[in-house]
Amino acid sequence: MKILIVLTYYTPYMSGVTEFARMLAEDLAHRHEVTVLTTQHDVALPVEETLNGVRVVRAPVFARMHKGVLSWKFITWFRQLAKQHDVVNLHMPMLESGVLAMLVPRRKLVVNYQCDMAVVGGLLDRLAVNVTRISCWLATRRARDVGVLTHDYASSSAWLSGIRDKQHEVLAPMKAMPWSEVQAPTDDVFRFGFVGRFVVEKGLPVLLDAFAQVHAQHGDRVRLVLVGDTHNIAGGGIMDAIHGSIAALGDAVEVRGRVSEQELQAFYADLDVLVLPSVNRYEAFGMVQLEAMLSGARVIASNLPGVRTIVQNTGNGEVVPIGDAVALAGAMQRLMASQGVLSRAGVREQALRAYPLRRFFDLQEAMLLNSARDAQAR
Known part of the structure; x- marks a missing residue:
């Protein structure tokens, strides 16, 4: 399968959403052809490279707004890449998610709704947050499937109400942390x-x-x-x-x-x-x-x-x-x-x-591939 993963920030930027997408992409790359479309949030980063088996494409940025960035090429490149892939996976919150969702057939669109947005700044921040909220709301309504971290979070979100029938609890990826029986320091601190x-x-x-x-x-x-x-x-x-x-x-x-x-x-x-x-x-x-x-x-x-x-x-x-x-x-x-x-x-x-180590990866891949197989059947 050809899988396109889309999000605003990707490694080396560090956040929960970024790590979620990175670990997913790198795991899927062992079995599928995976491309990540993101933004060039740091001009020192290359526009395109391969990282741990994942093709990473970064669209140049022309402006920044709250936690997001603005990039015309992000949208135009998305349109091209979406046609070349069997399934498109948007990771939100993302300012452009509503527009992107309209550019891909519903049958191959899967979104991961990571979290609601909270207003923490002034007027400009409020505007950015509310525009992004509406954009994400539109994307979840158009998507064939919606991955949520937990039903506990999803059931408390006003922005996810009414779409419980297409929600899938996928949790979050876990690292196989190294283990040794002799770990803790021997001091009294x-x-x-x-x-x-x-x-x-x-x-x-x-x-x-x-x-x-x-x-x-x-x-x-x-x-x-x-x-x-x-x-x-x-x-x-x-x-x-x-x-x-x-x-x-x-x-x-x-x-x-x-x-x-x-x-x-x-x-x-x-x-x-x-x-x-x-x-x-x-x-x-x-x-x-x-x-x-x-x-x-x-x-x-x-x-x-x-x-x-x-x-x-x-x-x-x-x-x-x-x-x-x-x-x-x-x-x-x-x-x-x-x-x-x-x-x-x-x-x-x-x-x-x-939380078995492979549980997230198995749940997430099943959701993506079900969508891809349905798209191919049509």
């Missing part, structure tokens, strides 16, 4: 961690407030390690806004920024608890939760639709109220007190029981 872009929706101010409360009681026995892109983030980052809170905690907080895959694996192996304190619907699943669990770390997650399901389905941690630093600090204290109740191997085993 309890390590909390965060992985993600330093943006408003990730709730870093809430995490820093909660950690300050825990640190006030435990001092050098606790540490917080922050991993992820700190600057040059689509839509803007918050590193400057939280710098003072980080500095006030001194050596108790370490900011590592963006790290390599090997460094990320080492980070997880040292971690006791991953905290995902997200505060709005841009966070719909949280793949990092499963990465941490597969390395033996427990998780504290916000009580957001979709996000909460990983802890709920595995039992590996706690779910806390959204944006509540006091409640988060309490959960951090409880997981410190219950250290050792469940081994790291036990955490990994419970995660794999609820």
